[in-house]
Amino acid sequence: MDYTLESRGETVTAAAERTGPDRFTANVKGKDYAVTVLRVSDFELRLTVDQGGEVLSHTVFVGPEPGGKCVVVNGVSYSIRDLALERDRPGRKKGLSEGPGKVTPPMPAVVKRILVKEGDLVEKGDPVIVVSAMKMEASLGAPYRGQVEKINVKLEDKVSPGQILVDITPMPEQGDEA
Amino acid sequence: MFSKVLVANRGEIACRILRALKEMDIRTVAVYSEADAGALHLRMADEAVFLGEAEPAQSYLDMDKIIAAARDTGAQAIHPGYGFLSENADFAEKCEAADIVFIGPPASAIRTLGRKTAARRLMIQRGVPVIPGMERPSADPAVLAREAGRIGYPVLVKAAAGGGGKGMRVVSLPGELAEAAVGASAEALAAFGDGGIFLEKFLDRPRHVEIQVLCDTHGNAVHLLERECSIQRRHQKIIEETPSPALDEDLRQQMGAAALEAVKSAGYVNAGTVEFLLSRDRHFYFLEVNTRLQVEHPITEMVTGVDLVRCQVEIAAGLPLSLRQEDIRGRGHAIECRICGEDPENGFFPSPGEVRFVKEPSGPGIRNDSGIFSGGNVPVEYDPLLGKLIVWAEDRDRAIARMGRALSDYAVLGVKTIIPFLADVVASEPFCQGDTHTGFIEEHFPGWKPVRPDADLAFLGFLAEEFFPRRDAPKTTGLAAEAPSPWLSLGHWRL
Numbered sequence: 180m181d182y183t184l185e186s187r188g189e190t191v192t193a194a195a196e197r198t199g200p201d202r203f204t205a206n207v208k209g210k211d212y213a214v215t216v217l218r219v220s221d222f223e224l225r226l227t228v229d230q231g232g233e234v235l236s237h238t239v240f241v242g243p244e245p246g247g248k249c250v251v252v253n254g255v256s257y258s259i260r261d262l263a264l265e266r267d268r269p270g271r272k273k274g275l276s277e278g279p280g281k282v283t284p285p286m287p288a289v290v291k292r293i294l295v296k297e298g299d300l301v302e303k304g305d306p307v308i309v310v311s312a313m314k315m316e317a318s319l320g321a322p323y324r325g326q327v328e329k330i331n332v333k334l335e336d337k338v339s340p341g342q343i344l345v346d347i348t349p350m351p352e353q354g355d356e357a
Numbered sequence: 358m359f360s361k362v363l364v365a366n367r368g369e370i371a372c373r374i375l376r377a378l379k380e381m382d383i384r385t386v387a388v389y390s391e392a393d394a395g396a397l398h399l400r401m402a403d404e405a406v407f408l409g410e411a412e413p414a415q416s417y418l419d420m421d422k423i424i425a426a427a428r429d430t431g432a433q434a435i436h437p438g439y440g441f442l443s444e445n446a447d448f449a450e451k452c453e454a455a456d457i458v459f460i461g462p463p464a465s466a467i468r469t470l471g472r473k474t475a476a477r478r479l480m481i482q483r484g485v486p487v488i489p490g491m492e493r494p495s496a497d498p499a500v501l502a503r504e505a506g507r508i509g510y511p512v513l514v515k516a517a518a519g520g521g522g523k524g525m526r527v528v529s530l531p532g533e534l535a536e537a538a539v540g541a542s543a544e545a546l547a548a549f550g551d552g553g554i555f556l557e558k559f560l561d562r563p564r565h566v567e568i569q570v571l572c573d574t575h576g577n578a579v580h581l582l583e584r585e586c587s588i589q590r591r592h593q594k595i596i597e598e599t600p601s602p603a604l605d606e607d608l609r610q611q612m613g614a615a616a617l618e619a620v621k622s623a624g625y626v627n628a629g630t631v632e633f634l635l636s637r638d639r640h641f642y643f644l645e646v647n648t649r650l651q652v653e654h655p656i657t658e659m660v661t662g663v664d665l666v667r668c669q670v671e672i673a674a675g676l677p678l679s680l681r682q683e684d685i686r687g688r689g690h691a692i693e694c695r696i697c698g699e700d701p702e703n704g705f706f707p708s709p710g711e712v713r714f715v716k717e718p719s720g721p722g723i724r725n726d727s728g729i730f731s732g733g734n735v736p737v738e739y740d741p742l743l744g745k746l747i748v749w750a751e752d753r754d755r756a757i758a759r760m761g762r763a764l765s766d767y768a769v770l771g772v773k774t775i776i777p778f779l780a781d782v783v784a785s786e787p788f789c790q791g792d793t794h795t796g797f798i799e800e801h802f803p804g805w806k807p808v809r810p811d812a813d814l815a816f817l818g819f820l821a822e823e824f825f826p827r828r829d830a831p832k833t834t835g836l837a838a839e840a841p842s843p844w845l846s847l848g849h850w851r852l
Contacts, residue, residue: 182823184816187702187809195820203824207816214817221827222714222770226817237811239818242713242770250818253765255777255807257815261823287709287737312737313698313707337737 183262190262245340282319282345283338288312290336295345299327307345310338325349358674359383359434359458363427364402366438367417369728369744370652371398374436377666386430388423390416392736397728404430411738417441420448424455434458434673436666440740443649444471460673462626462648469623470646473517474555476623480643483622485615488634488642490557496542498535501556505534508558514538516545517553520645522592524548527559562794563634565589566601566641568616569657571668572625575677580613581657581665582687584630587793588782590705595775596782597653598692599660602753602791603635612641619646628654628669634795652695652745655726659691659749690756691749694764694783696727698741700773702807709737713771718763722749722756735772743774753791757783777807 182193195205202215210230217225219238227236240251247260288310295307306318307327325347332344363386364374371387375398378385387402392411399405406426408416416422418441427435435457437443446467452459461467470476474494480487491504494517505512505528514537516524524545526537538554546552565586572578585601586594604612616631623646630651632644654665663680672678699705712733717725727744729735735743748763750756764780782788787801794800809815 182820184819186812186815189812191816193816193820195824197824201825203820205817205820207813210813212817214821216821216825218825218827223716223768224818224821224825226814226821228814228817237814239814239821240714240716240768240770241818241822244771248819248822249770250815250822251768251770252811252814252818254767254780255809255811256769256773257809257812259815259819261819285703286706289737312709313739313741315707 181263184259185262186257186259281322281343282307282347283343284310284312284319284340285317286312287337287339288317290332290334290338290344291316293330293332293334294318295327295330297327297330300350301325301327301347307347308332310344319344321345321347323347323349324351358676359670361386361430361432362434362436362460362670363388363406363423363430363432364398364436364438365417365423366436366441366443367393367396367398367728367739369726369742370438370650372401372728373655373726374438374666375401377664377670378436381667381670383670386426386432388417388426390738392734392738395734397730397733406430411736413441413738420445420451423448424451424457427452427457428455432457434460434670436460436669437649439649439652444647446471458673460627460669462629463624466620466623466625467648470620470625470648473515473520473645474553476645477643479622480619483618485619485622485643486641488557488560488644491555494553494555496538496552496554498538501534501538502531504556505531508556511559512556513559514541514554515557516541516549516551517555518545518551519549520592524554525592560634560636560642562796562800563636564601564603564794565594565632565644566604566612566635567630567632567647567651568612569651569654569665570616570620570625570629570631571665571672571678571680572620572627572629573672573678574626574675577678578617578621578625579678579680579682579685580616581661581663581685583609583612584653584656585793586653587795588788588797589795590798594653595695595697596692596779597656598690598753598756599656600687600690601635602793603639608639608641615641615643619643627672628665637794652742653693655724655745655747656691656693659724659747660687660689661685662688689749689751690753691747692756692760692783693745693747694760694779695742695775696744696746696767696769696779697775698735698743698772699775701775701778701805702773705775707737707741708773709735709741711735711771712743712769714768715770716766716768717744718746718766720763722759723763724748729769743769743772754789757789778802778805781805781808 184191193207197203205212213229215227250257291311292309301321304320309318328348329346361384364371385402387399387405389399390411442448446464449459449464489508511529514526524541526541528534528537542552569581584599586597588596619631630647633641635641698708700708712729714731724747729743748759750759
């Protein structure tokens with residue numbers, strides 16, 4: 180099976196196969212690995228990795244996170260997504276998009292100020308809503324030129340990444356023809 | 358001794374204080390907000406009182422609610438921790454009026470030392486060296502320009518009513534002063550409700566060295582050596598150590614004596630910390646007094662063997678200090694790393710949310726003061742200090758090695774932490790050389806990005822989880838709604 184994995188801007192193709200009740204082989208970035216897996220607990224795995232005859236064991240911690248998994252190795256966390264899974268997944272709900280084209284907070288936050296009202300025209304980048312988290316404020320901008328169609332939240336609402344706070348109907352850039 | 362004490366705080370420090378109280382056989386009361394209903398600290402106490410909504414003003418800063426909680430539960434004393442109401446003189450007075458002991462200094466000492474310019478004047482009177490600067494705040498550009506000329510550029514514009522870097526600006530040229538003053542004043546007004554600013558001489562790459570003191574109600578006072586807290590990110594300490602690589606016994610004694618003079622001059626009681634800046638030519642200058650227990654107090658406890666929280670409670674109960682200055686000796690070396698819930702890969706943005714899993718390092722010389730647990734929640738409303746990792750070893754080199762090992766054994770899933778950043782700092786050459794100063798991070802780690810030495814192993818970990826998922830892993834193919842099937846136990850299938 181081929182996997183297309185992405186982590187922090189690095190995309191990697193991995194070919195991997197289960198080879199037993201506790202082992203698999205994988206080719207990652209051109210290197211061959213044979214891995215035996217011991218599940219220590221729900222989140223801790225002990226991997227014994229044979230790479231070209233050299234065998235070393237490592238503890239890794241793996242847990243789910245929105246869009247993929249987080250793997251902690253030696254204190255450093257790696258966020259990894261399976262790009263193929265995202266493409267194939269049927270019926271993705273509206274609102275779960277992680278694309279930049281939405282007015283959505285980067286982390287769980289609280290709505291502090293709403294800077295526009297329904298019907299306002301906004302340019303790309305105009306700040307439309309200010310959210311606060313851990314005593315820091317962030318202002319979220321319009322992802323494109325358009326008209327504010329609906330404001331989906333009110334002051335002091337708790338909001339999460341993926342949630343669309345303001346619906347904006349895109350309008351063509353000035354000078355564009357239909 | 359008190360039979361019941363209320364802890365007016367949350368997170369790791371509330372847990373720390375509750376532990377000390379339990380060891381002293383004192384019954385404990387925790388308080389909590391809506392956001393902390395599942396928090397660790399309230400499960401460590403005998404009783405817990407709900408305060409209100411998550412907003413600090415409705416809960417942890419609400420003096421009346423907290424005092425009512427103490428009265429209703431029969432708590433005889435309140436420990437305020439750090440932050441929140443710990444340096445609020447009004448709160449100390451309200452406690453006194455309600456016949457509840459405030460575990461900390463008297464309101465008068467908090468007031469005297471809390472206002473920076475007033476504290477400076479007091480130090481000058483008592484012969485404690487201070488940084489050349491203005492005695493009173495001023496907004497008059499003419500006054501500021503004249504004073505800056507007298508002090509000598511570069512100068513630092515500072516807020517009179519508070520710290521933490523708010524309302525601070527460095528000015529190197531006379532032409533920049535007016536605008537810097539306006540900006541700093543606005544920031545100070547927003548942060549502290551007081552736009553007063555003053556000027557100080559700006560020191561080049563100083564070390565931040567502070568002295569821990571304890572004063573009882575019988576006229577005894579001791580200092581418990583120093584802590585160096587020069588490793589700061591945006592004026593927030595993140596790594597602290599003791600002893601300071603820059604101090605010899607002579608300088609330590611001088612600074613200790615100056616610290617005691619500083620607190621005695623204000624009629625200080627209980628635990629406090631006198632902060633100094635140590636210039637490169639080894640002159641020390643008074644910065645301020647923190648009239649409370651500090652975040653980094655554990656490193657002092659590790660090298661002296663003294664339980665500072667216990668001392669605080671004993672002093673508040675009227676007991677005399679059992680320590681004499683000659684009893685206080687430092688042994689070995691201790692380092693603390695603050696485990697902040699911020700994402701170092703994303704501009705250190707706060708990373709609140711559910712802590713899916715946490716496994717802290719352990720072993721000889723390792724101490725964890727933590728407020729999080731697997732399955733717990735990190736709320737957005739409070740500062741992101743999840744816990745502290747403290748190590749002790751026989752000397753600095755071993756302490757550094759121990760901290761490096763401990764950080765690499767630390768696992769947190771669900772929220773991001775600055776652990777990779779801390780590890781890089783602790784492993785760095787300048788840190789190992791002890792070449793630390795308050796500009797350390799800007800000088801050696803500007804625009805830091807995490808090094809990812811184990812990315813390949815991480816990909817293997819991802820695949821291992823794919824092939825051998827944990828029992829209750831949600832299925833990503835949408836088949837979860839169907840009846841359990843032997844196909845699912847084989848792991849993910851794709852063609």
